Amino acid sequence: MVRLLVTGGAGFIGANFVAYVLQSHSEVEITILDKLTYAGNRNSIAKLLGSRVKLVVGDICDGPLVAKLVCQTDMIVHFAAESHNDNSLSNPWPFIQTNIVGTYTLIQAATKYHKRFHHISTDEVYGDLPLPGNDVKFTTTSPYQPSSPYSASKASSDMLVRAWIRSFGLQATISNCSNNYGPYQYIEKFIPRQITNILSGRRPKLYGSGNNVRDWIHVNDHSVAIWDILTKGRIGETYLIGANGEMSNKAVLEMILRLMGKSQDAYDIVKDRPGHDLRYAIDATKLRDDLGWQPRYTDFQSGLQATINWYSDHQDWWQADKNKVEASYARKNQ
Incomplete structure (x- = not known):
């Protein structure tokens, strides 16, 4: 069995990812680490818990807990984040704590125990693009120009992961995805x-x-892309995930x-x-060409x-x- 630690697995994208892995990859056992803040809902994963999925309620900033769980796993997928722009404008501190300090805590443990790490990020780290009328899209070489405390904190976490890859040999990949939609998304979005x-x-x-x-992608397509990157992606690489869903x-x-x-x-x-x-718009050519990923939910309506x-x-x-x-x-x- 492959042991997978999923942080933020009771949140919107994390819960859908856990459901996908449970259904599609019978060789995987999953531990969810989630603080169960307002956006992490136990009911989103209640039917998934069992012999192959367990929930640990805790904080990714808790160093001893993180070290214990990372030591016992093979791979980590890191979703846990404060993610609502409006909230970051009202009170940036939880975004700094969770998105930066929490990511630091995880990559320290992943480096120490030589574990495969995948970091979930957002297209918002790149700032914005001109409105439609041109074909400019975000690529992996686009400069970081975050506009809010949320996107700045995510940009910071991306940079930490990149630095730990280069300086300490962290076995990691990063993905930046466009706006997700689908079931179990918290109603503030x-x-x-x-x-x-x-x-x-x-x-x-x-x-x-x-x-x-915004460039919309169904959460199920995002889940498949994450698994492909986790299992086939090249260490040290960043992959952009999008489904050409601009509206x-x-x-x-x-x-x-x-x-x-x-x-x-x-x-x-x-x-x-x-x-x-x-405007956000993703060029997912690298993901499609290198890993063979294709979105299935291409009819937005x-x-x-x-x-x-x-x-x-x-x-x-x-x-x-x-x-x-x-x-x-x-x-x-x-």
Whole structure:
């Protein structure tokens, strides 16, 4: 058996990755290390726990705990992070602590015990691109230009991993992925927030003009890409993950409204986010050519409909937090 440690495995992308590995790779035993903060939900993984999956509730900044778990594993996939831009603008400190200090703690242990390490990052470390009308996309040679405390903390963690690869021989890879969507995403994020607003009788909200463009990828395609990088990627390399899914926030919101039987203008414009990046777009040529990865969920509308159906069918998963999330946005006029 291959022993895999997954940090942040009760979060959105981590939980979906654990489900994918459990279903597709019978030779793998998984330990999830998750602090179970507001975005880490035990219910997202409850049905996965068993003989091949166990949960350890703990903090990636806890050096002795991390060392103990890393010593007992073969490979680490590091998802655990504070990830919501709006929260980083209100209180940057948890992002510094978790995303930088937590990553340092993990790579120290991975280096000491000679373990394979894969670091999950974001396209947001590259800043933003001009709006559509050109073919410029992020590549592995794009300069880092983070715009928020969140993206700056992720950029910092990437640089730590790169330095430990070069200076200490850490056996690691990095991936920077575009915006994910799918089941189990916390309702503060753009797509689930709009879906759950409609389901709970609230009007959806759109920042500013809504012309900001994101490059959407289904979380299941991301999971497959991570496994391919973990098992076939070259040590020391960075791979960008994207599925050519560029759409403006306004277009995504109007599609959600239409798919849910509402008027496409039935939303409110709210105050824009400070430093809001204009556009993200990923060039995943290296991942496709070197490792043979291809996205399967290339029809965004059908993937979005399936996501709408999931939130509609699993209202018990999100309803308890809905009022709190919207109250937080209301305090910021968003």
